[in-house]
Amino acid sequence: MGDATQSRRARLRAEATAEIKAIALKHMAADGPASISLRAIAREMGMTAGAIYSYFASRDDLVAALTADVYDSLANTLEAAHRTAPSGSATDKVLAHAHAYRKWAIANPEEFRLVYGDPVPGYAAPEAGAAQEAEHRLCAVLLGLVAAAWPQAADSQAGCDYEWSDFRPSLASLARESFPDLPPAAVALCLRFWSRMHGLLALEVYGHLRHMVGDPEKLYEADMQDLIRTLGLAAAGQ
Amino acid sequence: MGDATQSRRARLRAEATAEIKAIALKHMAADGPASISLRAIAREMGMTAGAIYSYFASRDDLVAALTADVYDSLANTLEAAHRTAPSGSATDKVLAHAHAYRKWAIANPEEFRLVYGDPVPGYAAPEAGAAQEAEHRLCAVLLGLVAAAWPQAADSQAGCDYEWSDFRPSLASLARESFPDLPPAAVALCLRFWSRMHGLLALEVYGHLRHMVGDPEKLYEADMQDLIRTLGLAAAGQ
DNA sequence: TGTACATCAGTGAACGCGCGTTCACTGATGTAC
DNA sequence: TGTACATCAGTGAACGCGCGTTCACTGATGTAC
Numbered sequence A, B: 001m002g003d004a005t006q007s008r009r010a011r012l013r014a015e016a017t018a019e020i021k022a023i024a025l026k027h028m029a030a031d032g033p034a035s036i037s038l039r040a041i042a043r044e045m046g047m048t049a050g051a052i053y054s055y056f057a058s059r060d061d062l063v064a065a066l067t068a069d070v071y072d073s074l075a076n077t078l079e080a081a082h083r084t085a086p087s088g089s090a091t092d093k094v095l096a097h098a099h100a101y102r103k104w105a106i107a108n109p110e111e112f113r114l115v116y117g118d119p120v121p122g123y124a125a126p127e128a129g130a131a132q133e134a135e136h137r138l139c140a141v142l143l144g145l146v147a148a149a150w151p152q153a154a155d156s157q158a159g160c161d162y163e164w165s166d167f168r169p170s171l172a173s174l175a176r177e178s179f180p181d182l183p184p185a186a187v188a189l190c191l192r193f194w195s196r197m198h199g200l201l202a203l204e205v206y207g208h209l210r211h212m213v214g215d216p217e218k219l220y221e222a223d224m225q226d227l228i229r230t231l232g233l234a235a236a237g238q
Numbered sequence C, D: 001t002g003t004a005c006a007t008c009a010g011t012g013a014a015c016g017c018g019c020g021t022t023c024a025c026t027g028a029t030g031t032a033c
Helices: A003-031 A038-045 A049-054 A059-083 A090-107 A109-116 A130-157 A169-178 A184-205 A216-231 B003-031 B038-045 B049-054 B059-083 B090-107 B109-116 B130-157 B169-178 B184-205 B216-231
Strands: none
Touching (some): A003 A038, A003 A109, A059 A090, A059 A109, A059 A130, A090 A216, A109 A184, A130 A184, A184 A216, A216 B184, A216 B216, B003 B038, B059 B109, B090 B109, B130 B216, B169 B184, B184 B216
16 A cells, blocks of 8 residues: 555546546436436547446446435435534424425436436346435434424324334334334325425426426425424424 | 228328327336337337338427327326316315326326426427427416415415516416416415425335335325315315 | 229338447556565 | 566457438329229
8 A cells, every 4th residue: 555656546546437427417417317328428538438447347337336426425415414403403404404405406406317317228226235225314314304393293293194014114114213202104294294395306406397486496495384384393493 | 081991091090100109108118218219119010110200200209299198198187187076175176186196197107207207318399389388288277276275275375475576477477367366375385286296296106105105195195185284275075 | 883093101221320348459657676 | 766567547449239310112002083
């Protein structure tokens, strides 16, 4: 490990790898996930097509790395939002999460599409891997949020009858282990919270709000305020 | 117009055209919108690639026809639901709309993706066309729904401040012409209702609920009941 | 009813293209002594 | 510090493939008289 020198090669390698990924995402943003092409990336980098194979063993490898990166970045973003919420109140945590999620999605629409949109054609995602692990982290963050809100929100969910068997074992066991006091209805609320953010973000990212509304953020904020209110949480300013 | 005989050719032509579209959608379901290929369609129909050009002038033409069909089918479905709702009550209309929308999306996931997911690579949608007209019809149905519910739902939206200028002119004028009594906050509610259905449906169609929940329909129903409740509408059974 | 002509769905071969991937190679960078 | 060797990013040519699209053609179906 002859530090400074060897890490020069390593650094160049890391930079090139990052550039390949960045260009792949850029192309995806323009034309959908099908347009990720090793040859096009190489062209843009001023390299020969074959040179990419110094960095990724195949196109599928690149897509897998991309996917893992994106899940990781999203999970980090949301965990950070949870940690740095202005106060510990459930309302603040929910709003911080919602803001962070939207900010990430709007700043990185390609990433959002890669994870939540159509699959890359011809790419078969590995059954278990970094993506599954990150999905786990995302669920954990959402469950933490609902757990914080549940003491105040439980009443508003009184009419919802759920059993643990309504959920897949992996989600049910995650919930029961991390938050033993939470009932199944709280897990349902967690998924509905997620979908509520997702609906507005997906419409915005895919351009369906463009012809409807000038400031999608305002609509998103209003919906989140409505959520806070109907859950019976304390208003934001305390 | 030598009826029976000439319409034989016309019928065969219509059947072949429909088959081309059906196969295109089927391929899209398997591999995303990028996988719509004239050659693959011709192969599956036992024809030569060039034969497709008897029915569509180009691949873009096929995609445009597909998109128009899908928008039309969705608009027809939702308009029918509005017309045949069990009673005229706002609650019944909202639930009928929500059911019809989900039923359509789950029965036709390819269609849902074509409209709400990634674009077909290399396809530039025409600026004005059947798609825009159908989108208009969809907005009109949603506005009708909110108009029916507004007398009861207005109170729950008291905190929402909207101006007409918050919306794009096309949407604002559609709302003001069709329902002159509706305030801007009702249009916002309309978009939020749409996005609320969309969130759960998009997650389900794209497979993100598969690892979470056994019966996504139950979650969707629960969310719609919650919506009804928080809007202050009368419960479903009257 | 029969014949001459028009229509037009479908053929088969060809075009040029961009793709992922392989392979023998070059040459600069880094390592060991 | 200098030399011999190893590593490895990148080259350039080639492969086979599927694609959209064009084009001159054939032959069955439909039309007009």
